Amino acid sequence: xRLEVRIAGFGGQGIIRAGLIVAMAASLYEDKNxxxxxxxGPESRGGSCRSEVVISDDEIDFxxxxxxxxxxxxxxxAYTRYAGTLKSGGTLILDPDMIPQQQTMHDKRIYKVxxxxxxxxxxxxxxxxxxxxxxxxxxxxxxxAEAMKKAILSNIPKGTEKLNxxxxxxxxxxxxxxxxxxxA
Amino acid sequence: MSEKNKAILTGxxxxxxxxxxxxxALAAGCRFFxxxxxxPATEIAERMARRLPQVGGTYIQMEDEIASIAAVIGASYAGxxxxxxxxxxxxxxxQENIGLAVMTEAPCVIVNVMRGGPSTGxxxxxxxxxxxxAKWGSHGDYEIIALTPSTVQEAFDLTxxxxxxxxAYRVPVMIMMDAIVGxxxxxxxxxxxxxxxxxNRKKPQVPREKYAPFKPDEDLVPPMAVFGDxxxxxxxxxxxxxxxxxxxxxxxxxxxxxQRLCDKIRKNADxxxxxxxxxxxxxxxxxxxxxIEARAAxxxxxKARNAGIKAGLLRLITLWPFPEKQVAxxxxxxxxxxxxEMNYGQLVREVERAAKTTPVTFxxxxxxxxxxxxxxxxxxxxxxx
Amino acid sequence: xxxQTTQIAHPLEPFLRKTTIPHxxxxxxxxxxxxxxxxxxxxxxxxxxxxxxVISGIGCIGRIAGYTNTDSFHTTHGRPIxxxxxxxxxxxxxxxxxxxxxxxxxxxxxxxFIHAARRNIGIKVICSNNFNYGMTGGQQGPTTxxxxxxxxxxxxxxxxxxxxxxxxxxxxxxxxxxxxTLHVRRMTESIKKAIQKEGFSFIEIxxxxxxxxxxxxxxxxxxxxxxxxxxxxxxQNFSDPAQAEITAEKIPVGEFVDVEKPTFEKLLREMTAxxxxxxxxxx
Ligand SMILES: Cc1ncc(C[n+]2csc(CCOP(=O)(O)OP(=O)(O)O)c2C)c(N)n1
Ligand code: SF4
Ligand SMILES: [Mg+2]
Numbered sequence: 110x111r112l113e114v115r116i117a118g119f120g121g122q123g124i125i126r127a128g129l130i131v132a133m134a135a136s137l138y139e140d141k142n143x144x145x146x147x148x149x150g151p152e153s154r155g156g157s158c159r160s161e162v163v164i165s166d167d168e169i170d171f172x173x174x175x176x177x178x179x180x181x182x183x184x185x186x187a188y189t190r191y192a193g194t195l196k197s198g199g200t201l202i203l204d205p206d207m208i209p210q211q212q213t214m215h216d217k218r219i220y221k222v223x224x225x226x227x228x229x230x231x232x233x234x235x236x237x238x239x240x241x242x243x244x245x246x247x248x249x250x251x252x253x254a255e256a257m258k259k260a261i262l263s264n265i266p267k268g269t270e271k272l273n274x275x276x277x278x279x280x281x282x283x284x285x286x287x288x289x290x291x292x293a
Numbered sequence: 294m295s296e297k298n299k300a301i302l303t304g305x306x307x308x309x310x311x312x313x314x315x316x317x318a319l320a321a322g323c324r325f326f327x328x329x330x331x332x333p334a335t336e337i338a339e340r341m342a343r344r345l346p347q348v349g350g351t352y353i354q355m356e357d358e359i360a361s362i363a364a365v366i367g368a369s370y371a372g373x374x375x376x377x378x379x380x381x382x383x384x385x386x387x388q389e390n391i392g393l394a395v396m397t398e399a400p401c402v403i404v405n406v407m408r409g410g411p412s413t414g415x416x417x418x419x420x421x422x423x424x425x426x427a428k429w430g431s432h433g434d435y436e437i438i439a440l441t442p443s444t445v446q447e448a449f450d451l452t453x454x455x456x457x458x459x460x461a462y463r464v465p466v467m468i469m470m471d472a473i474v475g476x477x478x479x480x481x482x483x484x485x486x487x488x489x490x491x492x493n494r495k496k497p498q499v500p501r502e503k504y505a506p507f508k509p510d511e512d513l514v515p516p517m518a519v520f521g522d523x524x525x526x527x528x529x530x531x532x533x534x535x536x537x538x539x540x541x542x543x544x545x546x547x548x549x550x551x552q553r554l555c556d557k558i559r560k561n562a563d564x565x566x567x568x569x570x571x572x573x574x575x576x577x578x579x580x581x582x583x584x585i586e587a588r589a590a591x592x593x594x595x596k597a598r599n600a601g602i603k604a605g606l607l608r609l610i611t612l613w614p615f616p617e618k619q620v621a622x623x624x625x626x627x628x629x630x631x632x633x634e635m636n637y638g639q640l641v642r643e644v645e646r647a648a649k650t651t652p653v654t655f656x657x658x659x660x661x662x663x664x665x666x667x668x669x670x671x672x673x674x675x676x677x678x
Numbered sequence: 679x680x681x682q683t684t685q686i687a688h689p690l691e692p693f694l695r696k697t698t699i700p701h702x703x704x705x706x707x708x709x710x711x712x713x714x715x716x717x718x719x720x721x722x723x724x725x726x727x728x729x730x731x732v733i734s735g736i737g738c739i740g741r742i743a744g745y746t747n748t749d750s751f752h753t754t755h756g757r758p759i760x761x762x763x764x765x766x767x768x769x770x771x772x773x774x775x776x777x778x779x780x781x782x783x784x785x786x787x788x789x790x791f792i793h794a795a796r797r798n799i800g801i802k803v804i805c806s807n808n809f810n811y812g813m814t815g816g817q818q819g820p821t822t823x824x825x826x827x828x829x830x831x832x833x834x835x836x837x838x839x840x841x842x843x844x845x846x847x848x849x850x851x852x853x854x855x856x857x858x859t860l861h862v863r864r865m866t867e868s869i870k871k872a873i874q875k876e877g878f879s880f881i882e883i884x885x886x887x888x889x890x891x892x893x894x895x896x897x898x899x900x901x902x903x904x905x906x907x908x909x910x911x912x913x914q915n916f917s918d919p920a921q922a923e924i925t926a927e928k929i930p931v932g933e934f935v936d937v938e939k940p941t942f943e944k945l946l947r948e949m950t951a952x953x954x955x956x957x958x959x960x961x
Contacts, residue, residue, distance in 0.1 A: 129478055133307040136480040144445075145478040148417075148661065171592035171666050172477055172585075299954075325768055327760075346953035351767045351946065356793040360760035363753065363790075367733075367764025370751060371772065375764070393754050520749040520765055521772050523728040527695065527744050529752035530736075538698050539744060539752075 110166060113174040114251065116241075117159040117191050118183030118207075123238030127181075128160025130242060130260045131251065135164045138256035144172040157186050164251065179249055181241055183207055183224070200249055202241065202284075220248050220287045227279055236276040243280020248288050254281060300348040301486045310448040310475040311336035311378075314404055314468060315344065317452025318376050320489055323402070324350035325375035327364035329357055329383060332416040333472040334406035337378035358383035362390040366399040370528065372519035374456055378404035380472075381423055382413060384430070391465055392431035395554060397528040398463035398507070398515065400494055402455045405467060406475040409660060418661035419472035421584055421635040427467050428613045434551050436558035438565060439467040439613040443587045445479035451610070457492035458565065462557055463514050469612060471635060473585040473663060501525060507550075508535035513557035558614055567610040568619050572598060576605030578676045579627045581620060581644050583609040585663045586633045593669035604673050612640065617647045624648035629676035631656065633664045652676075693717035693727070698744045706900025708859040708885030709739045712806055715862055716777065717746065719869035731774045733762040735782035737813045738887075739806035742777045756786030759794050762801045770800070770943045773873055780807040781819040784840055788820070795849035795878045799942040802872045802879045805842065808887035809895070816890035823924070826895050839924070846880040847919035847935050853879035854919065854935035858907040859886060861931060868933065877941045884929060 114131060118124045125147050132145035143164045161174035180195045181202045182188045188208045195201055197216040205211075205221040222244040228237035239261060246257050258277060265273050300319045308316065315337045318326075326341040328334075338354070345352040351368070355361040361377045368375040379387065384405045394401055409415030410422050427439045438458045442448040448470060455466040495516040497504045506526040509515045515535075518524035531539040532547050540546035558565065572594060573579060582590040587608040597604035607623050609616055620643075624630060630648055632641040633656040641655040654672050658664050694717065703709045720730065727748050734743035736755035743750035749772075753761045758776045766774045776783075783791050783805050794801060810828050811817040817830040821842065825834040846854045853875050857865040865883060872879035886892065886903030897903060907929065914922070915932040922930040 129307070132478055137305055137307050142480070146473060147476060169588075170595060171589050172473075172479075173589075173663065173665075175665060175667075325764065327764060346950045349950060349954060351950075353763070353767060355760060355763075356789050359757065360763070360790050360793070363757040363760035364764030364767070366753075367751070367761040367766075368768035369764075370749075371731075371765040371768035373768040375768070389754055390757060393757075397751070520731045521729055521769050525695075525727065525747050525749055527698070527750045527752070529744065530754055531752065536697060539741075 111169070112164045112179070112251065113177045114162040114164070114179040114181070115159060115174050115177040115191060115194070116161070116181040117157070117187035119186065120156050120158050122183050123235060124158050124183065125160045126264060127238040127242055128162050130257070130264050131245070132162045132164070133264070134252040134256040134260035138259045139252055141166060142169050144169050146172055146174075157184070157190075159187065159191070179245070179251065181245060183237070183241065185210060202245060202248060204237070204241070218291070220244070220284070220291065222280065222283055222287065224280065227283070228276065231272070231276060231279070233272060236272060239273050239276040240280035240283075243277040243282075244284030244287075247281045247284035298486065301483060301489065303483050303485045306481045306483065307478055308445055308449070308481045309336060309478050310442065310445050310470055311406065312340055313445045313449035313481050314378070314452045314470065314475075315340035316481070316483065317449040318402065318456065319344055319348060320449070320483065321374060321453040321456035322491060323374045323376050323456060324348070325365065325368035325373040326350070326352045326377065327355050327361040327368070327375070328377045328379065329355055329361050331380045331383050333408055333419075333475050334378045334380045334404060337404060337406070358386040359390060362387040362394070362403065365401045366390060366394050366397070369399045369401050370520050372521070374400070374460070376402040376404065378406065380406050380408045381410040384423055384426065388426075388430040391437070392433060392435065393530045394465040395431065395435040395437065396530050398517070398554070399465070400459035400463050400517075401465050402452070402459055403465055403467045404452075405469050407469060407471045415660060419585070419635060419663075420659070421471050421586065422639070424469055424612055424636070425639045427469055434555060436555045437465050437467060437613055438462070438558065438611070439469050440567075440610060441469045441583045441612050442474055443584055443608065445474070445477060446481050447610075448474060449481050449483065453489060453491075457490065460492045460494045461514070462561065463494065463517060464558060469584070471584045497524065505535040506537045507533060509553060509557070513553050513560065562614045565611060565614060566616045566619065568616050569608040569610065570623075571606040571608070573605035573607060573623060573626070575603055576626065577603040577628050578631065578673050579605050579607055579623050580631045580633065580669060580673065581607045581609065581623070582633055583612060583640070584635075586635060589664045589666050590633060590669050592666035593673060596666060596670050597673045602673060609640075615643045615647070617643070620644055620647035621649065624651040627651065629654065631669065631672045631676060633658065633669050633672075635659070635663055690714070690717050690721060693720055693747050695745055695747045701745055702741055703738060704889035706886065706888040707738065708808065708883070708887070708903075709742065709806055711859040711862060712739065712777070712804065712865075712883050712885065713742055713745055715866045716742075716804070716869055719866045719873065722866070723870050723873060725773065725873065729772050731762075731765055731772050733758045733765065733774065733776045735778040735787060737779035737782050737811070739777060739779045740782060740813070756782050757790065758782065759787060759790040759801070759803065763794055763799050766799055766801050767943065767946070773802070774800075775802045775804065775873070777804045777806070779812070780805055780809065780821040780842075781811045784820040784842065784845070792845070792849040795846060795851045795880070797942045798850055798852060798877045798939050800877050802881075804869065804881045804883060806885045807842065807882050808885045808891055810887060810891040812887045812890055816887075816894050823926070828891070828894050841919070841923045842880075842882045843922040843930075843934050844919040850878065850939070851880045851935060852877035852937050852939050853933075855880075855933045856882040856884065856922065856931050858884040858911055858929060858931060860904055860907040860911065876944075877939060884924065
């Protein structure tokens with residue numbers, strides 16, 4: 110089965126890295142195939158950017174995402190641009206504090222994870238992407254939490270392991286909570 | 294860790310096409326990189342800057358791409374496997390010295406991570422707009438070898454093969470990788486060192502007095518001495534005889550030399566050319582594609598088969614020498630051919646030439662995104678009736 | 679030792695590639711003097727010829743690589759320096775010598791010159807400065823004197839020429855000298871010094887092109903050039919390179935720079951030794 114994930118926000122939020130971690134978790138730490146592609150403007154900071162992942166049990170032919178099953182958005186611009194591209198019945202995870210203007214969408218499962226605010230509480234805004242990854246993991250079960258943690262650990266600077274794992278746990282627990290709430 | 298083990302990172306990795314290309318070079322034995330930063334090829338230079346010193350090799354950032362390719366040819370003549378990596382603007386600057394590498398038969402590898410042109414164009418966007426330049430960019434008649442990966446694993450594998458071809462045929466070999474493959478991340482499996490096939494240039498078997506640096510063996514490739522080995526040989530970009538002496542007015546020397554430089558590739562084309570055929574056996578419609586477009590085409594062909602349409606894919610791995618015979622054979626079997634490219638019509642002309650009377654539909658895409666599989670599927674369906 | 683009859687060979691013969699000679703240069707051309715001086719330096723130094731690589735660009739002087747009995751490479755126009763950089767870094771044991779023209783090294787190849795000097799890569803660059811593009815028929819070049827007539831400055835040159843000594847010194851060369859083809863002995867000594875020196879070395883040889891530039895500029899024959907060199911040359915060892923401009927009245931010659939500075943190869947070697955301990959894995 111082919112699963113398409115799009116993560117979007119602006120440069121500096123760790124969007125590209127987040128996509129890489131998801132793809133790496135699936136492809137190196139679980140026995141799946143995965144490919145990550147990305148797109149960003151000429152400016153490496155600040156501009157809009159997106160990171161896309163395709164995961165499949167089969168060999169992946171087309172590596173680009175066309176109709177995402179899962180969409181993670183961390184900026185208003187990304188939300189405005191991509192919310193409509195999500196498949197009907199797809200999963201939308203968003204950071205509500207970054208996206209003041211939202212529409213109602215009845216055919217999609219929407220989960221709000223205030224990753225940026227939670228990252229601020231941990232004292233490091235740059236960790237918001239890892240919090241999002243935690244939430245993504247518990248909400249979608251896209252990959253196993255252990256695989257995701259391994260992928261996170263091989264993508265971060267030495268000395269930041271604890272911070273990153275804490276962030277992941279926080280996001281994971283928050284995701285579990287919002288999932289239960291929506292199922293209730 | 295031995296030097297070889299440091300160079301060959303046996304195991305499973307998650308790499309971009311650019312990184313895989315750098316690691317492929319190291320695994321092939323590349324020990325010199327001369328380059329100049331340019332999007333979207335910079336990651337190759339950065340990786341080499343870190344990795345080459347670890348394995349006792351040399352990385353140097355030159356003052357421009359003209360200098361980069363000149364230094365690469367120099368390093369090759371001094372005995373190292375050498376490489377540079379660039380994108381369109383830098384590739385254009387390199388053209389004169391690519392001709393020099395052809396003329397002096399300097400083994401070397403040139404990577405072009407293709408972005409959108411002409412001129413500065415779209416630095417962060419992908420293209421396949423330099424595939425004809427790879428063959429025709431320098432002046433005069435010549436042949437080079439150009440390979441194009443569709444997956445990150447292939448970026449690794451083909452870079453090793455590029456070095457092998459360069460060494461075997463004493464010719465510049467190009468990796469023409471669109472920026473999507475260059476920046477795409479996938480799993481790469483690096484085999485143990487003893488499972489990687491490595492080709493090294495032939496060394497002269499005769500003493501210095503008898504060595505004629507451009508006297509070919511039967512395969513049309515001359516053995517290559519290395520600067521410092523005592524052969525005291527001369528190489529020049531001028532038309533030269535087998536001794537390496539300039540022969541600027543000899544018609545016969547010009548004919549012999551230019552023909553041999555071309556023929557050593559043309560006559561070995563069957564050994565060099567690599568293609569992949571998918572579902573072509575009973576196909577009525579063939580898609581001919583390469584690089585990232587081949588993956589869109591593969592998806593389209595699968596979709597077509599699901600819809601009961603007999604479509605197949607001919608994926609070109611070797612772009613030059615152009616797989617003329619292979620395309621012609623497919624053309625004979627099918628009713629029509631579809632060629633999607635990320636340019637405004639380049640390799641399609643070669644396909645048309647090889648396909649003779651079989652009609653060819655060209656699909657153009659300009660600016661970052663490759664064709665969507667559905668777009669190619671539409672063209673396949675259009676060719677059905 | 680048993681007695682034997684030997685044919686008398688020219689003492690410099692082992693240093694020349696006999697198969698490419700006769701050379702292409704015009705009678706009275708200074709390039710022959712430079713070749714003579716260069717191979718004399720090799721002979722007197724008793725260097726291992728196997729470890730010498732001569733690299734040249736395109737131009738009359740560019741043919742010199744073909745005439746020396748060493749490993750040699752005749753590159754494209756303007757590119758002998760980056761080619762030599764590749765050779766030197768691939769095998770630092772080699773003594774890599776670039777011999778080329780003023781147009782080759784300072785017009786089309788000027789960027790390479792300043793950067794190789796800045797990096798202090800241990801190649802040796804010898805420039806035959808004949809004030810014009812000899813090979814293509816005497817066009818103006820980067821050292822053509824102001825007001826001089828050439829094939830492309832029929833009304834006189836309106837460009838200011840480079841002071842190559844100053845350029846080399848400012849770019850970071852550790853050895854800089856200038857001689858004319860009149861100063862054969864001193865030129866040879868400078869070449870010997872450069873060959874033995876670590877780091878980027880530069881020697882400018884002011885050289886007559888009687889056939890073309892001599893006629894266009896009205897300087898005249900090879901003899902007239904020699905008379906000019908004799909009259910105008912002033913030895914000014916270690917004087918200010920900025921003051922070393924060549925004029926009709928004065929050609930400052932001598933050694934201008936001779937300093938020590940870590941070479942690129944040395945720093946590279948040290949960095950490599952350090953890096954070899956560290957290997958970055960994949961992932
Ligand atoms: C790219 C390129 N442009 C132009 C030429 C033509 N060309 C050959 S030699 C030369 C000038 C040589 O002048 P210089 O380097 O001063 O050497 P000289 O002949 O004076 O010794 C030129 C312009 C060329 N060969 N290649
Ligand atoms: S044209 Fe001038 S520089 Fe060239 S060989 Fe003749 S005299 Fe020498
Ligand atoms: Mg000149």
